[in-house]
Every structure is written in C-alpha cells, then in structure tokens.
Amino acid sequence: MRQASIRDVAKLAGVSTATVARVLRGTTPVSDALRERVEDAVAKLGYVPNAVARSLSRGRTQLLGLLVADISNPFFGEVARGLEDAAVAGGYQVLVGSSDLNPERERAVLAAFESRTVDGVALTSSTADSSTLRKLTASGMPMVFIDRRPADVAGPAVLCDNEAAARRAVQYLIGLGHTDLAMISGPRTMATAAQRLAGFRAACAEAGLSIRPECVREGYLGIEGGSKAMRRVLELDTPPTAVFSFNNLLGVGALSATREMGVEVPGEVSLLTFDDMTLFPFVDPPVTAIAQPAYQMGTEAARLLLDALANPAAEQPKDIVLPSDFRIRSSCAAPPPRP
C-alpha cells in the first residue's frame, strides 16, 4: 500500500491541505471539531507527516537526545530502550550519544544536541563541568537527568532510591551474620557511588559494625575494575566475608575474580551487587542483586521531556524517585566460621 499523503488526509477530512498542515503544526488555534476531523483522517490513513518538513515548519526535529556513559553497559541499554519506546509513542525518535565518562566526548555530544539537532535532552552519568550544562539549560532546551544530577545544575531528575536500597541490602547481609563487610565502590565524584556507599556505611553503623578502611575500595569501574578490586579485597590477610558491589559490571568483575582465585561463593564470601542483569538468575550461583527499574527510568524521563515540549510554560516538575527491587538469590549465605 502506498503511503498516505497530506492530500489524502485533506480529502478524507473534507478540508484543504493548508488546514491539515495548520492542525498538525498545532501552532494556530483551530476549532475542536475541525481538529477532530483532521485527526480522525490522519489516524484512519496512518498518515505520517514528513519529519524533515514538519521539523522545518515547526522549528522542531522531533528528536530527543540521550547522553549515556557507556552504551555497551546493559543498564544504559535498558534506559535507552525505555526512553525510546515512550518517545516513539509520543511521535519522537531518540538519538543516543555516549561519553565514556570523558568530558571532551561529552562536550562534543552535547554540542551536537545543542545545535538544535534535538528538541530535548536526557542525561545519564554526566561528568560535564556544569558550565556546559548551564549553557544548555540557558538555551531553553528541555532537559532531564537520569540516574544522577550534577550538584549545581537545575533540572528535573529521574532517580533510584540509591542510599535506602543499598542500606536495606547491606542490612540483609548483616542479618545473615556478617560482621566484616567490604564494598567495591565507584569513583567518589559520582553521586550514585557516594549514595550507595553512604547506605553501606549507614547499615554497618546501625549494627555497631566498624568498617576496615582497606575494605572500602573506591574509584573502580568496568569488569576489569571490579575484578581488580575484588582481588585486592580477597588477598587481604583476613578477607571480609561479604562484598557489596556498586554496580553490575563491577559485580561481574568481582564474580570473575572469585572464579579465577578459586574462592567459593557464597561458601567463602558472599557477593551482592547493585543492578540486576538478565543472566544473573542463571549464573552459578544465581546472583543476589538490587534491580533498578532502568527501563522505567527511561520512560519516565521521556514523559518529563514530552510534557515540557508540550507545555513550555509549565513549572519545572519535581524529581521522580523510583523504588528498586531487592532480588534475593543464592550468592549470599552465612559467613564461614572463623578460626
């Protein structure tokens, strides 16, 4: 079937093509009855306005930009997927750029977004100096943060309950009998790392447990980083009996280190990580994890952007804090008896 044209829509609605264009542009007031007739015809014919032409006439590109740290990290893949699905439902497409946490790459992606390639921007894991971000805000570009927000930049954020979730999970480890715990954390400058570490410390403090300084490893990222940090922890004269990992890739790295060193999980050390992964239930042993609603974080961010685009004059919305899900599997158990 040939694709419907604006002429087909006009004919079916019994109006001129100029009227169809006016209704679709949405900038000139038209009567409700007229709008309904045109929208009915659009729906019946499955008419898709030419995106380029439409963007030129409206000064919009119908594109949203998403900045992520690492597109090959499944967490960001899920966020992107959620953002996309909701954006597409609202008539937008998403372009994803990735920074590798490199400020220069991030600036380049944001510059591409800023030059009106996109109508709105969602940012995860921003490392940008806030001046770049403030410039973007000042340009009037609708903006939303996902996962974390730099301290001195305004803009709504979709966040997870990082500190509370970490605290609850560590309470679970303490409940199993652990008194000597370690955390493999991310870079100190990353808000989520600081929040999850705070949750770890809070749970230990509540239980009257002290944390050995060498059992808090900060600054690691990626599978390699997780493996290295886990080795350092397990090679201590007295290794801790439970390890809490800041995120999915650090958790995978920690797991691989236990395999390489022949350390049994959970027999010799319990392992618990922030972020779930599709295959964690199938791993030997199935990995206990705090699942962030990554997909939903994406859809909520899209909703905030679409709302801002539909109502440019509206007040800035409040942050959205989504609950995580604690999934107990088999990688944590009571600590081994100590001599």
Add this chain to the structure above:
Amino acid sequence: MRQASIRDVAKLAGVSTATVARVLRGTTPVSDALRERVEDAVAKLGYVPNAVARSLSRGRTQLLGLLVADISNPFFGEVARGLEDAAVAGGYQVLVGSSDLNPERERAVLAAFESRTVDGVALTSSTADSSTLRKLTASGMPMVFIDRRPADVAGPAVLCDNEAAARRAVQYLIGLGHTDLAMISGPRTMATAAQRLAGFRAACAEAGLSIRPECVREGYLGIEGGSKAMRRVLELDTPPTAVFSFNNLLGVGALSATREMGVEVPGEVSLLTFDDMTLFPFVDPPVTAIAQPAYQMGTEAARLLLDALANPAAEQPKDIVLPSDFRIRSSCAAPPPRP
C-alpha cells in the same frame, strides 16, 4: 580556567584568526610551518573549535549515525561501542537510533540522518524497504552495512562468516554423537537467520542426517521468543537431543525454558548458540557459543565511513568478512541414551 578561544590560538601562534580558521578547516592549502605553529598553539591551549561553527563552515556535522534494531541487545551495544571508539579517534561522534525492527521507526531515524544531521550512516539489521535506503545512497551520504545488507542495495558491508560458523558449530554437535538436532531460528527474511540456518542444514546433510520439519523453528526473536520456541521443541513426543540457537537472546530464552521445565543441560539436551555474552562463562552450565567480533565489526564500519569521508572520490571498498570464534564450554555433551 576559561576555555581557549580562536583569538587565543591566533595570538599564541602569531597569526590572524582567519589563518587559524583556514588551518583548522583544512580545505585551503597552507605551508607546513604555518600549520605546525597553529597546531602547536591549539594543543597547548587545549582549544576545541565550536562544533556547530565548524560544521557550518565545512558543511559537516562531525557526526556519524548508527541504526540498530534494539539498543538493549548487548550485541548491538558492543557494535555501537566499537563504532564510537573508532569514530571518536577520528574526530567524530556517533548518534545511535533504534528501529525495533519497525519499518516506520526505521524510516523516521533514517529521515533524521538524511536531513544532514550526520555525515555518514552505519546500518545494522535494516528492515527498510530498499527505496528508503536507495534514497539515502542517492543523496551521496556515505553508508556502510553491519551484520547484514538488504539484497538490492549497494554499499560496503562488515559481516561475520555466518554460514561457515554455524556449520562448524553444528559439526561439533554431530561429532558429540547427536543425530536428531533442532534449530531455533530468526525470521526467514533476515539474511543472517537464513545464512545460519543454511549452515545448520549443510552440516546435517553432510553427515547424512535428516532434519524433522518440526525441529526447525523459524520467526522467533527476543528472550520470550527463544523460551517459547524451546518449549515447543522440548514438548515434542521425541524431543531432539541438541538445539542450536540463532542468537544470544534466543539462547537466553532457550536456557530459561530448560530451567522452567526442569530439563537438564547438557544431560538431557545440548544447547549451543550464536553470539557470546559476558556472563555465558558463569552460567550453570557455562554456555558454548559462537562469538561474533561485535566490537571489531563496529570499528571496521567506522573505518570504512571515515575513509569514505576523507576520500569521497575513492572507489567503493569491498565487504569485510570477519571470522567468529567458537567457544566450547559445558552446555553440550553426548546425547542421552535412547530407549
């Protein structure tokens, strides 16, 4: 520190700002000595030309577009990461759009790319009617295909040795003693699905094995699809003793079906899949897989695009066919004895 301006560069190099602009544009010939002086000043000051201004003056955006089927599939995440890393090394950024194998979404992403948002396009898993793609080619946009190429469109491709790799893997299963094999395949219209199925059939034919029609499940995608197909196969009166999965997500779905049905891998059924995943070595049992060089497929595609942008008059390069890696783990074994 305030960011260096073109004026700072000119002052340090002892030339006019017009000369700096000329050197940076790279379109007008300048003496090597002059170029060196300007480039030294740029490096010393860490000067970053405004991307928008630069793209306007050169008619380029320094952006590459990547179309993928599903950004949350780790295979595409790795391809994107490889493309990005190589693009960034060449002074480009990448914007990724995802089609969900929906032709309408794909058209919208390609329209955004076509309207000169980007300087070159890499396409994976295209479902587009070839007219959309031919329009893009006709516009002079450098284009490269990754993973597969629609039959009637020109353009270089970076491919994996799909048929040969599938054949080798199935030969391995046959070598273990299997005589009754099944394949969970993707949609028939997907070139890679057809190629891997051809490899499966060839290996069976060579060994004189016939394949039961109900043991070739076509048209499945995603984890859900893999689980459903695996259930159908395992619920046969006489289930096959080995199953070959078309890709990673179908493989995960097949694995989850065996868990849910209490079927032992590899004791009751051997499982082998195209595409490796980070966690496959840690799964119970570790999953035997054909690893595609996804990251390298991305870097090679970037190289082809950067070459085409640097030498617009060059002849179209040949396809690049990359070898896969067969990773034998523990999910395949000799078939169980039959009564």
